[in-house]
Amino acid sequence: MLSLVDLGVSFDGTRALAGASLDLQTGETLALLGPSGCGKTTLLRVVAGLQPPASGRVMLDGDDLAATPPHLRRIGLMFQENVLFPHKNVAGNVAFGLRMAGTSRGETAERVRELLELVGLPNAAGRTVQTLSGGEQQRVALARALAPAPRVLLLDEPLGSLDGPLRERLLDDLRTLFDRLGLTVLYVTHDVGEAFAIGHRVAVMKAGRVVQAGTPDELWTGPADSWVARFLGIRNVFTENDRCVVIRPEAVRVVAGSAARVVAAERRGAVVWLRLHTEDGRELESATTATDHPVPGATVGIEIDPAGVVEVPLED
Amino acid sequence: MDKHGPAVSRLVLLKHKASRRTDWAVVIATAVPAAFLGLFFFYPLGSILERGLTQDGGLDFPSDVFFSHETAQIVWFTVWQAVVSTVLTLLAGMPLAWATARVRFRGRGLTRALVVVPFVLPTVVVATAFLTLLPTGLQRGVVPILLAHVFFNIAIVVRVVGGYWSRLDPRLWDAAATLGASPARRFRELTLPALRPALSAAAALTFLFCFTSFGVVVILGGPTRLTLEAAIYDEAARAFDLRAAAALALIQLAAVAAIVTVSSRLEARAGLVAPLTSEQAAAHSPSHRERVALVASLFGGALLLGAPLAALAWRSIETPDGIGLTFYRALGRETPALLVPPWHAILNSLGYAAAATLIALTIGGLAASVIARRSAGWLDTAVMLPLGASAVMLGYGFVIGFDTAPLDFRGSFWIVPVVQSLVAAPFVVRLLAPALRAVDPRLREAAAVLGAPPARVRREIDLPLALRPLGVAAGLAFAIALGEFGATVFLARSDHPTLPVAIFRFLGRPGAENQGVAAALCVMLMAVTTAAVLATERLAARHGAL
Numbered sequence: 040m041l042s043l044v045d046l047g048v049s050f051d052g053t054r055a056l057a058g059a060s061l062d063l064q065t066g067e068t069l070a071l072l073g074p075s076g077c078g079k080t081t082l083l084r085v086v087a088g089l090q091p092p093a094s095g096r097v098m099l100d101g102d103d104l105a106a107t108p109p110h111l112r113r114i115g116l117m118f119q120e121n122v123l124f125p126h127k128n129v130a131g132n133v134a135f136g137l138r139m140a141g142t143s144r145g146e147t148a149e150r151v152r153e154l155l156e157l158v159g160l161p162n163a164a165g166r167t168v169q170t171l172s173g174g175e176q177q178r179v180a181l182a183r184a185l186a187p188a189p190r191v192l193l194l195d196e197p198l199g200s201l202d203g204p205l206r207e208r209l210l211d212d213l214r215t216l217f218d219r220l221g222l223t224v225l226y227v228t229h230d231v232g233e234a235f236a237i238g239h240r241v242a243v244m245k246a247g248r249v250v251q252a253g254t255p256d257e258l259w260t261g262p263a264d265s266w267v268a269r270f271l272g273i274r275n276v277f278t279e280n281d282r283c284v285v286i287r288p289e290a291v292r293v294v295a296g297s298a299a300r301v302v303a304a305e306r307r308g309a310v311v312w313l314r315l316h317t318e319d320g321r322e323l324e325s326a327t328t329a330t331d332h333p334v335p336g337a338t339v340g341i342e343i344d345p346a347g348v349v350e351v352p353l354e355d
Numbered sequence: 356m357d358k359h360g361p362a363v364s365r366l367v368l369l370k371h372k373a374s375r376r377t378d379w380a381v382v383i384a385t386a387v388p389a390a391f392l393g394l395f396f397f398y399p400l401g402s403i404l405e406r407g408l409t410q411d412g413g414l415d416f417p418s419d420v421f422f423s424h425e426t427a428q429i430v431w432f433t434v435w436q437a438v439v440s441t442v443l444t445l446l447a448g449m450p451l452a453w454a455t456a457r458v459r460f461r462g463r464g465l466t467r468a469l470v471v472v473p474f475v476l477p478t479v480v481v482a483t484a485f486l487t488l489l490p491t492g493l494q495r496g497v498v499p500i501l502l503a504h505v506f507f508n509i510a511i512v513v514r515v516v517g518g519y520w521s522r523l524d525p526r527l528w529d530a531a532a533t534l535g536a537s538p539a540r541r542f543r544e545l546t547l548p549a550l551r552p553a554l555s556a557a558a559a560l561t562f563l564f565c566f567t568s569f570g571v572v573v574i575l576g577g578p579t580r581l582t583l584e585a586a587i588y589d590e591a592a593r594a595f596d597l598r599a600a601a602a603l604a605l606i607q608l609a610a611v612a613a614i615v616t617v618s619s620r621l622e623a624r625a626g627l628v629a630p631l632t633s634e635q636a637a638a639h640s641p642s643h644r645e646r647v648a649l650v651a652s653l654f655g656g657a658l659l660l661g662a663p664l665a666a667l668a669w670r671s672i673e674t675p676d677g678i679g680l681t682f683y684r685a686l687g688r689e690t691p692a693l694l695v696p697p698w699h700a701i702l703n704s705l706g707y708a709a710a711a712t713l714i715a716l717t718i719g720g721l722a723a724s725v726i727a728r729r730s731a732g733w734l735d736t737a738v739m740l741p742l743g744a745s746a747v748m749l750g751y752g753f754v755i756g757f758d759t760a761p762l763d764f765r766g767s768f769w770i771v772p773v774v775q776s777l778v779a780a781p782f783v784v785r786l787l788a789p790a791l792r793a794v795d796p797r798l799r800e801a802a803a804v805l806g807a808p809p810a811r812v813r814r815e816i817d818l819p820l821a822l823r824p825l826g827v828a829a830g831l832a833f834a835i836a837l838g839e840f841g842a843t844v845f846l847a848r849s850d851h852p853t854l855p856v857a858i859f860r861f862l863g864r865p866g867a868e869n870q871g872v873a874a875a876l877c878v879m880l881m882a883v884t885t886a887a888v889l890a891t892e893r894l895a896a897r898h899g900a901l
Contacts, residue, residue, distance in 0.1 A: 089800050109803040110811075116804040122797045126819045135815075139806030187806055 040065045040223060041086070041191050046095035047247075048081050055081040056092070057247035063191065068217050068224040069252075070238025072231060074270065078247040079227045083193045086225065087116045099190060110139070115189030117180050120200035123168040129155070129179050130164040136187035154182040159212065174205045181213070185220075192217075194226045198233065210236055231272055235259075243267050259287070266354035274324040283353045288312070290347020291325035293333060296340015299323065301333050315341065380809060381725060385734065388722040392737050395773055399752025400608070400744065406755055407601030420602035430606065433582040436497065437565040440504035444561050445554070447505050447659065448512025450652035455513060456520035458649050459638045466653065467513070468889065473660055474510035475831070475888050477838030478570025479855040480877045481506055483862060484663035485575060487670040487874060495577040503571045506663060508561040509656075515560070519553035521638065559618030566614060567607070567745040569841040570855070574862055583607045584747045584841065591751050592845065601755075604748050611744060664881065671874035675867065682871040686879075692860045692869060694850045700857035701879060704837055707853055710772035711779060711836035712829055718776065719783025719828065724817070726784065727791035735784070742781040746841030749774055754845050765846075771853070774842040779832035786831070790824035791817060830891030834884045854880045 041063040048056040055078045063069050073079050084090035086097055088109035097104045104112060123132050130151050137147040155161055158178040163171070171179060177197055184192060197213070198206045214237050217224050228234050234241045235255040242252035243263070251263035262268035268276050268285045275286035293301075293313060303314040311332045313325040323341065333339050409415055420426060454460075455467050473481065485499045485506075493499065527549075531541050547554075569584040576585060583603055591600035641649050674681040686697040693700070722738045741749065753774055757764040764770045794817060802812045818825075840855040847856050854876055861873035 087800075087804050089803065108808070109800070110806045110808050112804075113806070114804065116801070118797055118801065122795065122801050124798060124801075124816065135802065135807075136805035139811065183801075183805065 040100055041225070042096075042098040043082070043086065044096045044098065046082065046085055046097070047093045048078075048085060048090060049093055054247050056085065056095075058095070059244070059247060059249050060095075061242055061249050061252065063223055063225060065223055066221045068214075068222070068226060068237055068239050070234035070241045071225060071227045071244060071249075072234040072238075072241050072270075073229065073244030075229055077244045079229075079244055080195055081247075082244070083116065083195050083225065083227055086191070087114050087193060088112050089116075113187065113190050115184035115187070115192040117177075117184045117192070117194045117197050119196045120173070120176070123171075123176055123179060123183070125168060127168070128164070129160070129166050129168060129171070132168065132179055133182045133186050135183060140187050150186060151182075154186055155179075157185075157216065158182045173201050174209055177201065177209065181216075185222075191223045191225060194224065196228055197226075198228075213237060231270070243270065245270075261349060262351055264352045264354045268351060274322070277321070278353060281353060283351050285349050285351055286323070286343060287347040288324045288326035290344040291315075291323055292342040292344065293325055293327065294340040294342050297338045298340045299338070301335050301337045301339060303335055304332060315339070317341070380813075381728075384721040384725045388718045388725075388738060389734065391718050392740075392777075395753075396737075396741055396744070396749070396777055399749060399756040402756035403601050403604045403608075403748065403752050406597055407605050410598070417598055417602035420599045421606070426603070426606070429581050429583055429586045429603070430610075432580065433566060433584075433610075436500060436504075436582070437562050437568075440501050440508070440565040440568075441558050441562045443501055444505045444508045444565075445512055445558060447655075448509045448516065448557075450648070451509065451513045451656045452517035452520055454649050454652045456517040457525075457638055458641045458645060460641065460649060463638075466656075467517075470510045470513045470656070470660070472510075472885055472888055473506050474508070475834040475838065476507075476884055477855045477858075477880055478507075478568075478840050479574065479858045479862075480667070480838070480881050480884075481663065482571045482574035483858060483873055483877045484667040486862070487870075488663045488666035495575055496580065499575040500568075500571055500580065503575060504561075504565045504568060506660060507571075508564055509660070511560050511564075512557045515557040516550060516553045520550060523549055525639065555618070559614070563611070563614055563618070567611065567747075569745070569747050570859075574859070583610070584745050587745075587751060588747050588841075588844070591754070597755065600751060604751065607745060607748060667874055667877055667881070671871065671878045674871060682868075682875040685868070685872050686875060690861075690872070692864050692872075693852055693857055695852070697857055697861075697872060697876060700852045700854045700876065703847075703851055704854040704880070705883070707771045707775060707843075707847075708833050708836035710769070711775035711839075712832045714772055714776035715779040715783050715832040715836070716825065716829055719780040719832075720787055720825070722780070723784045723787035723791055724813075726788045735788075738784050739781045741777040746774075746778060746839065747845070749777060750842030750845030753842070766848070768851075771843055771846050771851075772836070774846060775836040775839045776832070778839055778842065779835040782831050782835065783828040786824050786828040787821060790821045794820050827891050830887045834887040834891070837880065837884055837887070 043061040046056045046059045085092045133151045265283045277284045299315040299317045305312045315323040572582045572585045587603045590596045858876045861869045
């Protein structure tokens with residue numbers, strides 16, 4: 040339903056967007072993933088109408104939005120942090136978009152109540168925004184963005200200012216909410232884990248361009264090039280001449296033998312990451328769920344599952 | 356190419372249309388203050404130039420006025436009294452600046468607030484206060500002028516120098532002390548150089564205000580002590596020599612331009628760049644010796660600032676028949692000094708000041724909204740200019756600029772508030788522009804995305820967030836308009852005097868009765884002004900501005 044065609048934006052001669060294209064299906068959550076400065080935020084601002092593109096088109100339900108100012112687009116946007124209206128309380132913030140749409144008072148009050156319930160803050164209506172914690176602020180911001188029933192919801196690193204467990208919980212809540220409401224969502228993040236967790240599909244951006252889009256599994260098993268593979272967190276990317284081979288860490292199995300030495304073993308949740316030094320001087324990473332994994336200093340053998348080895352183009 | 360060509364050109368066209376649509380508000384917000392300044396500031400000044408430099412349609416340089424002995428005397432007096440006033444103000448203000456900046460004591464905030472009150476008091480009130488305070492022999496002449504100038508401008512030193520001083524990192528002084536520098540040495544080699552930017556800014560502003568001093572000089576100076584400003588008034592309103600007045604105005608204009616240029620050059624030359632810190636960290640609890648100095652500074656300040664006002668209040672109730680309200684009762688009666696009973700002046704002043712506040716907020720607010728969102732340096736400068744040009748010149752410019760059709764506004768009610776708003780608008784801009792600049796642009800974007808058109812964004816976001824500074828600006832503009840004298844005295848109709856004008860008329864008549872009524876009017880004016888300023892300070896303290 041949302042199509043971005045060949046978008047270009049420049050700031051003082053620097054290209055923030057260089058022909059970015061993307062398609063969103065109705066009811067889909069698409070995570071837009073990329074390092075900071077790759078143009079993700081600019082792309083969101085173009086879609087919202089806050090930044091006019093120098094070239095390209097934004098199409099929504101078949102209409103070109105070029106002439107539609109932001110307040111008529113019915114596209115919701117949630118910022119990274121703390122952009123609640125400081126002079127309005129929680130209910131006043133959530134009601135803002137409804138008032139702009141000319142919703143009646145009674146209906147507005149009812150919608151505000153529903154939305155605050157939906158985001159898990161049923162009793163916050165009368166609170167001032169300054170008394171909210173970071174997580175609560177983002178929940179209110181979400182309710183505010185959802186209130187006028189936007190056709191597409193854009194989120195710009197909505198969890199960027201939150202930490203640890205709070206982040207996990209809110210991410211969970213967001214995913215559940217998006218699916219339950221059948222929302223069409225474009226979710227910007229620089230965090231691979233977050234993108235894989237929330238996105239039905241993930242689009243990877245690099246230097247103002249979308250370089251790959253697909254389901255998390257598709258990206259993981261078939262990264263478009265060596266840069267994408269590395270960005271997704273795969274360390275086993277080997278280039279020789281103009282060929283590039285990617286070996287996924289879970290395809291590297293540690294067995295008895297003496298082909299490599301364990302340099303480091305690091306547990307992250309259910310998975311243990313082993314850093315290996317091979318005899319021929321390569322660094323190799325292995326992911327295992329075993330609890331009886333070898334310790335640093337041990338000498339081990341290596342088996343590689345051929346299904347986990349892909350040859351990819353070199354990055355341009 | 357075929358696919359993209361038309362699409363791109365259509366896009367460019369639409370973008371153009373979109374930018375034009377949003378620009379209209381900015382165009383209006385720029386054009387209205389610009390037109391206002393053009394008509395009511397630059398045009399009257401141009402009229403003065405024309406009157407001073409031409410005669411019978413030909414160019415005529417008024418060299419007889421320019422190079423006369425009297426003019427030289429006036430210029431000389433204007434300069435030296437301004438220099439001495441500035442030096443005295445700096446000396447008198449430094450102890451209070453130090454106390455409010457460096458020492459933690461109870462009533463520090465209140466001291467800072469009270470110091471501002473004299474600054475916005477009407478010049479006629481201050482002049483009258485010194486008239487009543489000083490013994491008969493000293494009432495008129497240089498001494499009371501200098502004292503009154505110190506009284507007025509001490510607030511500049513305390514707030515500008517003190518504000519800067521309170522943010523200098525005290526560890527620099529600690530370091531110097533451990534290196535063996537005595538307190539006197541530290542003051543000379545660290546404090547003074549570090550304060551230089553603030554000192555020169557305060558000195559420049561004080562010098563400018565003293566150079567263009569009017570009300571104080573006309574009331575306390577007597578016939579032989581004239582500043583340029585007072586001489587312009589003398590020529591225009593008393594001798595009716597408009598050509599001579601215009602010639603003197605030209606000198607004044609050139610002098611003010613020179614002062615502003617030189618002072619901004621001086622300020623640009625950076626002094627010692629000292630590290631700044633938060634205000635909390637810089638103040639400390641006083642040591643025993645500092646406590647003595649603190650008490651002395653506060654007592655001296657209270658005496659200098661309080662005594663004249665107390666004398667004024669005393670004078671207003673000290674009647675020939677003992678303590679009483681005779682002079683206040685006289686406000687309701689007909690008097691030969693005015694065409695209307697004096698209490699009319701109170702209503703007139705309130706009405707004019709309210710109208711002037713409205714105009715100043717509109718013009719200043721529009722200008723600030725443009726200045727805050729984009730760099731409109733020329734508009735910023737243009738709005739600030741009336742502060743530098745003198746009030747008497749503005750008033751005189753109005754007199755000669757607006758006396759013939761189609762620009763015959765002399766009889767209009769609005770001419771007084773308009774000229775007062777010109778003097779107040781610079782302060783409004785200085786308060787509002789930073790406040791608007793501080794509004795997170797993402798708040799506007801959030802509102803737009805939620806469906807608010809640009810005009811609605813301004814009403815729902817900018818206006819509420821700037822409401823407090825707007826209140827502060829309104830209070831200040833109101834106080835300034837209430838006390839405006841130099842321009843108003845030219846323009847207020849005899850049957851419609853303002854409080855300062857009425858006071859001036861009473862002071863000009865002999866007899867204890869007239870002086871007493873003047874004092875009573877002064878007390879009323881002082882009360883209204885002080886109330887406006889204290890309300891302003893309370894708002895500002897809560898807002899954290901000013």
